[in-house]
Amino acid sequence: MAHAVDTHEHHYHPPGLQHQFEDMKQQEESVSIGMWVFLVQEIMFFGGLFTVYLVFRSRFPMAFAAGSNHLDAFWGGLNTLVLIVSSLTMALTVYYAQKGNRNMQVILIILTMFFGTVFLGVKAIEYTDKYNHGTVPVDGWNKRIPEGGTQHSSPAEHSTLTLPFETKASAADAEPHESEAVHPNPQGRFRIEDKDLELVKQAQEGNYLTGSEKIGYFSNGQGSLPNGQIDEAKFRDKVRIFFWIYFVMTGLHALHMIIGLGVMLWLLWRAWLGSYTAEYFSPVETAGLYWHFVDIVWIFLFPLLYLLGRHFLHGGGH
Amino acid sequence: MAEQHNTHSKAQEEHEEHIGIPGYLVIFGILVVGTILTYFVATIDLDWIFPGANTLVALLIAFTKMTFVVLYFMHVRWQSRLIWLTALSGFFWLAIMFAFIMQDYLTRTSGTFTN
Numbered sequence: 001m002a003h004a005v006d007t008h009e010h011h012y013h014p015p016g017l018q019h020q021f022e023d024m025k026q027q028e029e030s031v032s033i034g035m036w037v038f039l040v041q042e043i044m045f046f047g048g049l050f051t052v053y054l055v056f057r058s059r060f061p062m063a064f065a066a067g068s069n070h071l072d073a074f075w076g077g078l079n080t081l082v083l084i085v086s087s088l089t090m091a092l093t094v095y096y097a098q099k100g101n102r103n104m105q106v107i108l109i110i111l112t113m114f115f116g117t118v119f120l121g122v123k124a125i126e127y128t129d130k131y132n133h134g135t136v137p138v139d140g141w142n143k144r145i146p147e148g149g150t151q152h153s154s155p156a157e158h159s160t161l162t163l164p165f166e167t168k169a170s171a172a173d174a175e176p177h178e179s180e181a182v183h184p185n186p187q188g189r190f191r192i193e194d195k196d197l198e199l200v201k202q203a204q205e206g207n208y209l210t211g212s213e214k215i216g217y218f219s220n221g222q223g224s225l226p227n228g229q230i231d232e233a234k235f236r237d238k239v240r241i242f243f244w245i246y247f248v249m250t251g252l253h254a255l256h257m258i259i260g261l262g263v264m265l266w267l268l269w270r271a272w273l274g275s276y277t278a279e280y281f282s283p284v285e286t287a288g289l290y291w292h293f294v295d296i297v298w299i300f301l302f303p304l305l306y307l308l309g310r311h312f313l314h315g316g317g318h
Numbered sequence: 319m320a321e322q323h324n325t326h327s328k329a330q331e332e333h334e335e336h337i338g339i340p341g342y343l344v345i346f347g348i349l350v351v352g353t354i355l356t357y358f359v360a361t362i363d364l365d366w367i368f369p370g371a372n373t374l375v376a377l378l379i380a381f382t383k384m385t386f387v388v389l390y391f392m393h394v395r396w397q398s399r400l401i402w403l404t405a406l407s408g409f410f411w412l413a414i415m416f417a418f419i420m421q422d423y424l425t426r427t428s429g430t431f432t433n
Contacts, residue, residue, distance in 0.1 A: 029398055033400060036404040036405055037404060040408035054419075059423075061370075073360070077354075080353045081353055084349045087346075091391045095336070095342065299387070302380075303379070304373075307356065311360060312363070
């Protein structure tokens, strides 16, 4: 111990070196290991959700395909590109931190935060769209669209089912939108469309339903329904499972983005002060590892949530 | 990896640039191409190969993209074996979770989810 103190007093000592490490190389590696152990924990955390996805999709592939086709692959794809750009700016931030270039660090951190915010903005647009089209998986949490498209068709329901963030006027506001007029949703229920049922019919005719699907869509407690009839409510509940998984996984991913933006804000402040040099840049490297991890999660979420049913559409759009 | 590091001088290690800006742009290009490819492959029906071929192709592209991000953006390519081991252990445990849970669910009779 006395020897170690002696060394510190008489030899050159990089400014960022903590006393328990031999040199900067050892310190950097220790920091990286610590961050990677945290990321392994994160892999298992998201892995649990991917396991849920795997179990239910292997049971009810057509319900997942139907649910997936309600998502807008354009917005999902755009967000994938936005995150990849933000990963590039993050990687370049580390590059310039290693060179001790303060101005480029500040510019690139701001760019990274900008693209992170764009990602969350697109997510907000998508969630709003789900709310408007009745695919939020909780009955009553969707937009209420009155019968016949008139404001006063069912006043009693409007007075009892107004959400806290809505005025009664906006809740009753039936937009003169053609498809919504055709599909009223006075109680804000989770709902599916005829095209989803057609997709299952198609799978039934092609005889490629799983055993779970034959029981899960086409039977009641006594056995199969006559003439291969589908139990719409039971099928809807399987699509509902897909939307629960969609909202939980993308919601937790968005939470990671928000935390990442907080980390970036702190990093921006430290970089602005010129804290990072060629000798000491571990915080930038560590924040980068986190940011890239969140990007990787989205790389998997995009095809697994948005694209899994596209090939059933045979060229038709959303 | 370890032997390679020993041949470097300390000064070289401190100013290691990894792949530099052109290198990062190449990786970025690969990721963009992978994303666009994922999008268009998903619209083509590959079920004639075997059911679920679309998902397999999408996952292969996603794994490729992830590998590039981990190796180059997260610098694992230049890290010590201990960090390689830590990173790989995450995927190893994930594979165990998938395998053990699915060997249960896939061997059950289909009467479990009837409601």
